[in-house]
Amino acid sequence: MSVNRAERALTYGVLVMFAVGAIYPVISILFLALHTKSDLVTGFAWPTDPKLDSFRAAWNEGNFATGLRSSFIVAATVTAVSAVLSLGTGYAFGTMRFRGDRPLFGLFLLGIIFPYEATVIPLYYDFKNVGLLNTYWSLILPQIGQSVAFGTFWMRAFFRSTPPALVEAARMDGASSFGVLVRVLLPQARPALLTLCALVFTYTWNEFLLALVLVSGAPDKQTAPLGLSFFAGAVRAGDPTKVAAAAVLVMMPIVVVYLVLQRHFVRGMLAGAIKG
Amino acid sequence: MTEAPAQVAVPEKAELQVERARRASQRAPGEPRNVAWLYILPGLAFYVLFTLAPLAHAVELSFYDWDGLTVGRYVGLANYREAFSDPLVRDSFKHSAELIVFYAAIPVILGLLLTALLTRHPVRGFTFFRTALFLPQMLAGVVVAQAWVWIYASNGPLNELLRTVGLGSLARPWLGDFSWALPAIGGVGTWVTYGLCMVLFIAGAQNIPSSLYDAARVDGAGAMREFFAVTLPGLRNEIVVAFVLTTINALRSFDLIYNTNQGGPGTSTYVPSLYMYQNAFVYNRVGYAAAIAVILAAAIFALAFLVLYLSGRGEER
Numbered sequence: 001m002s003v004n005r006a007e008r009a010l011t012y013g014v015l016v017m018f019a020v021g022a023i024y025p026v027i028s029i030l031f032l033a034l035h036t037k038s039d040l041v042t043g044f045a046w047p048t049d050p051k052l053d054s055f056r057a058a059w060n061e062g063n064f065a066t067g068l069r070s071s072f073i074v075a076a077t078v079t080a081v082s083a084v085l086s087l088g089t090g091y092a093f094g095t096m097r098f099r100g101d102r103p104l105f106g107l108f109l110l111g112i113i114f115p116y117e118a119t120v121i122p123l124y125y126d127f128k129n130v131g132l133l134n135t136y137w138s139l140i141l142p143q144i145g146q147s148v149a150f151g152t153f154w155m156r157a158f159f160r161s162t163p164p165a166l167v168e169a170a171r172m173d174g175a176s177s178f179g180v181l182v183r184v185l186l187p188q189a190r191p192a193l194l195t196l197c198a199l200v201f202t203y204t205w206n207e208f209l210l211a212l213v214l215v216s217g218a219p220d221k222q223t224a225p226l227g228l229s230f231f232a233g234a235v236r237a238g239d240p241t242k243v244a245a246a247a248v249l250v251m252m253p254i255v256v257v258y259l260v261l262q263r264h265f266v267r268g269m270l271a272g273a274i275k276g
Numbered sequence: 277m278t279e280a281p282a283q284v285a286v287p288e289k290a291e292l293q294v295e296r297a298r299r300a301s302q303r304a305p306g307e308p309r310n311v312a313w314l315y316i317l318p319g320l321a322f323y324v325l326f327t328l329a330p331l332a333h334a335v336e337l338s339f340y341d342w343d344g345l346t347v348g349r350y351v352g353l354a355n356y357r358e359a360f361s362d363p364l365v366r367d368s369f370k371h372s373a374e375l376i377v378f379y380a381a382i383p384v385i386l387g388l389l390l391t392a393l394l395t396r397h398p399v400r401g402f403t404f405f406r407t408a409l410f411l412p413q414m415l416a417g418v419v420v421a422q423a424w425v426w427i428y429a430s431n432g433p434l435n436e437l438l439r440t441v442g443l444g445s446l447a448r449p450w451l452g453d454f455s456w457a458l459p460a461i462g463g464v465g466t467w468v469t470y471g472l473c474m475v476l477f478i479a480g481a482q483n484i485p486s487s488l489y490d491a492a493r494v495d496g497a498g499a500m501r502e503f504f505a506v507t508l509p510g511l512r513n514e515i516v517v518a519f520v521l522t523t524i525n526a527l528r529s530f531d532l533i534y535n536t537n538q539g540g541p542g543t544s545t546y547v548p549s550l551y552m553y554q555n556a557f558v559y560n561r562v563g564y565a566a567a568i569a570v571i572l573a574a575a576i577f578a579l580a581f582l583v584l585y586l587s588g589r590g591e592e593r
Binding site for chain 1: 309310311312313314315316318319320322323324325326327328329330331333334337344386390393394399404405406407408409410411412413414415416417418419420421422423424425426427429431432433435436437467470471472474475476479524527528530531534535548549552553556557562565566569570572573576577580
């Protein structure tokens, strides 16, 4: 029995260690942000006398009101549009059969592992040609294109898991395919849709390479991560506490969403991983 | 519907009724329906226009010598030939391979160790641990970079820890050290992915039938035997998936490296995506950059297909 108890203590000890390890870098930057430059912080930077000056300075100097607004506009648009589009594609792949459905679905699957690295160069020149460089569109359109791939995969899995009898009954009552989707399936799809939205919003919020290449030239269109990157490059050497505060500002919305919806995030990422 | 008679001959009565109902509505699931295209086309249009078309365009660009401004010159495979003999490309991919050890191999091993510990008895409060372990996955690469730049700084927490435990002689500015910069980046990669591996494996282990463990225990298997005979085979799919996800993460480490030491010191942390970015947008060698991008994409696709093939899950239930 005592061996068992020791084993259990060891297990929890190891778990706690890894969990603290996962959180510590986030805590450490928060601690740093609660100081000011004149504190001459070193080491673990315990916030014995927490101040919000660095947050205030970062907010104003780094133009993060603009950055967060841009990020929100881009992420919300990408999330809403790709959710609607994925609802359609997922519905078709999940409940209907048509010529060429399997290869076409395979084509969508490719998009899940697609690296932006491979498309960012042509996107830059194509958007430049049509005058969309340095606009929200240059960030929104490619990220919808990419999110639809994962969304299709995710919503198809949901629609396949709904009982076919439900759809058939509605059809017998004379519902159109659109009626079946909106009145019968949509109410049930809400948890699956919420998971999809949470993931797409996070990925879009965090995207950096596209923003760096496509909207660097327009300060008022820069997303929060891009703003953070520029801000860090400019002031890190002078005042790391401001950079830390800026980093906390940029991650805060996502951390809050994650804590509220964590079940959805974990479910989505695990399911996506296993099935993808 | 040429196979219809054969279908009708087989089913039992109840199924026959359903089949008849199906026929009556003519639009039941499983029937070929052209209306599907209506639902697919909008999504497909975005996907083709903004993902597949740019990919094709990248392949096209890779056959040109182009500075992004003047008229490009078709050079066939010259960019690829140059890429394969460019020492910096080779170094970049070599660095990526080293990063794979940190991003993929170490987290998978850590995840398995933890799972081995946990499968011995149920864990209370796992939701809390899961939330914490998953957090790094949620953060933007730029934010992760800022956090770790501080941790690795000369006066940062890591060096402070070393000095506290009397290993002050090891303290250094980690990201600026020629031999330590790449492992330091790798350490961040391990931090980002280990939680994912752990949660993936622990969730997977819960699906292993407990009768298998009971059988192993009846046979007198110890913790080690039990792990190798039951847990490890039961997690085969999860392990393969974890490897592919983390490896793709490793090959796409642009955000982290661009925002920490930009490939430095020297070229000691150059990776393909960074080199591609520089060629395209700093040196204006667009065709060459496109060739590197295509090679990187091909490497990622090849890895993913290898895993799909290995796990034999191309056909879903």
